[in-house]
Amino acid sequence: MTFASMVKENSKFLQVVKDLRWLFPPVCQRKDQAVLTETERSRYVCAFNMINNDGTLGQLVDVHAEMHMQHTNARLLPWHRVFLYLFEEALHNYHPDVCVPYWDWTRPEEQHFPDWLNSVLPTVHTPTRTINVIRAPGSGGGLASIVSGAPTAMSKTNYGDFSSIVNGIHGSVHIWVGGTMSDASVSPADPVFWLHHANLDRLWWVWYNSAQGNHQNPPLTGSDALMDPWTYTEPDTRSISSFHYTYV
Numbered sequence: 676m677t678f679a680s681m682v683k684e685n686s687k688f689l690q691v692v693k694d695l696r697w698l699f700p701p702v703c704q705r706k707d708q709a710v711l712t713e714t715e716r717s718r719y720v721c722a723f724n725m726i727n728n729d730g731t732l733g734q735l736v737d738v739h740a741e742m743h744m745q746h747t748n749a750r751l752l753p754w755h756r757v758f759l760y761l762f763e764e765a766l767h768n769y770h771p772d773v774c775v776p777y778w779d780w781t782r783p784e785e786q787h788f789p790d791w792l793n794s795v796l797p798t799v800h801t802p803t804r805t806i807n808v809i810r811a812p813g814s815g816g817g818l819a820s821i822v823s824g825a826p827t828a829m830s831k832t833n834y835g836d837f838s839s840i841v842n843g844i845h846g847s848v849h850i851w852v853g854g855t856m857s858d859a860s861v862s863p864a865d866p867v868f869w870l871h872h873a874n875l876d877r878l879w880w881v882w883y884n885s886a887q888g889n890h891q892n893p894p895l896t897g898s899d900a901l902m903d904p905w906t907y908t909e910p911d912t913r914s915i916s917s918f919h920y921t922y923v
């Protein structure tokens with residue numbers, strides 16, 4: 676008897692196997708957008724369109740438009756870590772194999788708008804609005820100059836210094852992409868928003884695990900440590916393994 680046939684014959688055991696995915700969710704491998712295969716690209720776009728059609732994306736866009744003190748301060752990275760996770764989980768409702776790609780604009784090869792998203796300009800319906808995604812990316816040289824501070828950020832030995840440089844790069848890249856991305860009340864409607872934020876989240880993870888970062892956490896206390904409107908707290912965001920993803 677093979678293991679497979681044994682599992683099939685034992686319905687009680689089969690139930691356990693089915694539950695394993697729930698008990699031990701597979702780790703999502705977030706990849707550099709530049710190395711995605713054609714299939715991986717189209718599956719990301721497909722999953723994005725599915726959660727746009729079912730209204731989940733619109734709800735996330737509206738949450739981002741609300742005031743949660745999630746920008747220009749030490750909450751930027753932990754708040755958006757949760758935000759990305761909720762987006763990725765929503766994608767998994769349709770495509771369990773799709774993970775948020777990251778746009779590594781620190782690499783000269785990627786200092787331009789990701790071509791495969793050029794023609795992906797969705798219309799997103801939020802509970803309150805309709806957003807037609809537009810953009811107007813700047814020049815490669817402009818992007819290179821915006822991100823030139825990244826190595827300095829990575830060399831910082833305290834979270835505040837690291838985070839404030841990253842915050843500046845974050846906003847400047849939003850404006851460099853232009854259009855929808857340059858307005859925080861609508862920016863997550865652009866599929867590239869998630870690739871941009873995944874890269875910020877990745878840089879934070881790299882820094883955190885580096886000698887300089889030395890596993891320092893954001894200095895957040897009290898209500899600042901609550902990632903509202905969710906119940907996640909800053910300590911919940913410290914390890915990406917608790918959110919079932921990794922960067923490759």
Ligand SMILES: [Cu+2]
Pocket residue numbers: 739745746755859
């Ligand atoms: Cu944001």
